[in-house]
Amino acid sequence: MSISSAETAGKAIVPIGGQAKKKQGWNRFKQYYLGPIIAFLLFMTLWEIVPTMFGLKHFIFPKPSDVYKAAIDDWSILSAAIQITVVESLIGFAVSAVVGILLSVLLASSKIMERSIYPYAIILQTIPVVAVAPIVVIWFGAGYKSIVVISFLIGFFPVISNTLMGLNSVDKNMDELFTLYNASKWKKMLKLRIPAAMPYIMAGLKISCTLSIVGAIVGEYVAGIGGGKGGLGYAITVAAIQVKTPFLFACGIAAAILGIGFYLIVGTFAKWALGSWHESAMKVER
Amino acid sequence: MAGTAEKRLVAFDHVSKMFSTGTLALSDIHFTIQEGEFVSFLGPSGCGKSTALRMVAGLAEPTTGLVTVNGKTPKQLVRESNDIAFVFQDANLLPWRTVLDNVVLPMELRGGSRKEHKETALHALEMVGLKDHMKAHPRQLSGGMKMRVSIARALAAKPKLLLMDEPFAALDEITRQSLQMELLDIWQKEKMTVLFVTHNVYEAVFLSSKIVVMSARPGRVSSINDVDLPYPRELGMRTTPKFSEYVDLASGHLEHGADRRGLG
Numbered sequence: 433m434s435i436s437s438a439e440t441a442g443k444a445i446v447p448i449g450g451q452a453k454k455k456q457g458w459n460r461f462k463q464y465y466l467g468p469i470i471a472f473l474l475f476m477t478l479w480e481i482v483p484t485m486f487g488l489k490h491f492i493f494p495k496p497s498d499v500y501k502a503a504i505d506d507w508s509i510l511s512a513a514i515q516i517t518v519v520e521s522l523i524g525f526a527v528s529a530v531v532g533i534l535l536s537v538l539l540a541s542s543k544i545m546e547r548s549i550y551p552y553a554i555i556l557q558t559i560p561v562v563a564v565a566p567i568v569v570i571w572f573g574a575g576y577k578s579i580v581v582i583s584f585l586i587g588f589f590p591v592i593s594n595t596l597m598g599l600n601s602v603d604k605n606m607d608e609l610f611t612l613y614n615a616s617k618w619k620k621m622l623k624l625r626i627p628a629a630m631p632y633i634m635a636g637l638k639i640s641c642t643l644s645i646v647g648a649i650v651g652e653y654v655a656g657i658g659g660g661k662g663g664l665g666y667a668i669t670v671a672a673i674q675v676k677t678p679f680l681f682a683c684g685i686a687a688a689i690l691g692i693g694f695y696l697i698v699g700t701f702a703k704w705a706l707g708s709w710h711e712s713a714m715k716v717e718r
Numbered sequence: 719m720a721g722t723a724e725k726r727l728v729a730f731d732h733v734s735k736m737f738s739t740g741t742l743a744l745s746d747i748h749f750t751i752q753e754g755e756f757v758s759f760l761g762p763s764g765c766g767k768s769t770a771l772r773m774v775a776g777l778a779e780p781t782t783g784l785v786t787v788n789g790k791t792p793k794q795l796v797r798e799s800n801d802i803a804f805v806f807q808d809a810n811l812l813p814w815r816t817v818l819d820n821v822v823l824p825m826e827l828r829g830g831s832r833k834e835h836k837e838t839a840l841h842a843l844e845m846v847g848l849k850d851h852m853k854a855h856p857r858q859l860s861g862g863m864k865m866r867v868s869i870a871r872a873l874a875a876k877p878k879l880l881l882m883d884e885p886f887a888a889l890d891e892i893t894r895q896s897l898q899m900e901l902l903d904i905w906q907k908e909k910m911t912v913l914f915v916t917h918n919v920y921e922a923v924f925l926s927s928k929i930v931v932m933s934a935r936p937g938r939v940s941s942i943n944d945v946d947l948p949y950p951r952e953l954g955m956r957t958t959p960k961f962s963e964y965v966d967l968a969s970g971h972l973e974h975g976a977d978r979r980g981l982g
Contacts (some may be wrong), residue, residue, distance in 0.1 A: 613827040
């Protein structure tokens with residue numbers, strides 16, 4: 433839909449010329465961006481004013497300026513924590529993606545396998561990861577190994593459930609077409625089922641990438657270690673104990689920005705990987 | 719075997735099909751199709767015409783009886799060669815492949831040289847007039863163009879037997895007419911056998927050298943009519959008395975089948 437509207441807009445612009453284009457840009461800005469920007473500024477102003485009005489201490493409810501100051505003052509700690517969390521969640525995400533996709537392909541290649549094993553993947557998912565985290569720490573020791581495992585446990589399920597759904601979503605006629613041309617099971621998998629599952633796989637990866645950050649931070653709560661080796665989750669626990677509330681806020685905001693950035697990167701990759709066909713394919717699915 | 723000029727290509731030998739739900743889809747179908755014929759299966763929905771076609775492709779199995787193509791079971795033939803091609807009602811193109819790569823697919827799945835495949839595919843696309851669109855993706859094409867690609871894909875593998883399951887049913891009348899003409903043209907050039915499923919009497923008469931009229935519940939053959947209109951056929955033939963005669967004949971058998979169902 434966005435494409436067609438962009439097309440019609442493009443056609444309208446061409447004969448009118450540059451000035452109209454500028455006006456169109458301003459209209460667009462007004463329609464889509466102005467509202468959120470004003471809302472953001474209003475929110476920040478309110479947040480700045482309210483604690484001052486009620487005389488709240490900065491360790492109870494810090495103002496944005498306090499948070500900003502804390503982030504700048506302890507930038508070395510914050511940036512180190514961000515880097516560690518990024519690496520942990522990247523590894524967790526990569527392992528989720530690879531294991532999730534490979535396992536799905538394996539399960540989807542045999543109905544018996546899928547029926548036998550998939551229920552346990554669901555059960556694994558229903559166990560709250562926070563509940564099994566201490567076991568993970570006992571097995572893998574405190575530190576990044578456990579954190580990566582926890583990040584994987586959280587990020588893995590959306591990949592496998594989406595990929596499996598995609599692999600099984602192949603149109604019956606398409607499947608018969610391949611049968612008619614005597615395609616083997618693996619050729620069908622490679623040339624039909626995996627390409628057809630791509631939109632689903634990408635949707636799974638998009639969910640998984642933000643979850644892997646959640647997983648890393650939860651992992652750091654449970655298994656984080658200090659000495660410059662702790663990530664955002666560890667920094668948050670330490671800040672909470674020391675009642676450095678403004679820094680705690682800074683860590684939380686950093687984690688949010690990390691999640692958004694990660695999502696945008698994976699989203700861009702998904703758009704690229706699906707290339708020119710994904711839009712039409714998505715329309716077929718609806 | 720007897721050395722006759724006309725060779726038997728497809729044989730239905732007392733074929734019945736019972737679905738797992740217990741409905742009798744086809745009841746004692748028994749006839750043969752000669753090489754080079756253009757045969758339409760004409761009947762109301764639910765008469766099992768599609769099921770009969772799918773049996774010829776090996777996509778469905780008869781409950782009793784036997785379907786053979788060239789003396790072999792369809793499954794065997796599909797394993798060995800690309801002699802049987804199928805065109806579905808939906809163009810059924812892979813959205814992530816270009817037009818050319820879609821047409822290459824059947825040959826690619828059999829293995830062999832990519833360059834040769836490409837040449838054959840281009841030739842097939844030329845036949846349906848879509849050579850200029852070889853780099854387009856299916857979503858960029860209209861419904862008629864998609865169906866043309868689908869036909870090109872079927873033709874590229876040089877089939878002896880082309881099976882078509884209501885291929886033009888979803889198209890508008892003008893596109894349908896031009897595709898019908900093109901199909902007849904290709905059929906005569908390539909000298910293959912076509913089995914064509916349709917519920918459109920005019921379409922059946924216009925295209926076919928033989929019409930198998932079927933009735934529903936249970937699906938059975940109510941009559942087999944030869945259409946003695948000369949090829950190449952022209953759109954003008956549709957208004958000739960002889961054309962109307964054949965339409966009347968086929969419609970009569972359709973109605974007769976429906977009457978019998980009403981009484982039963």
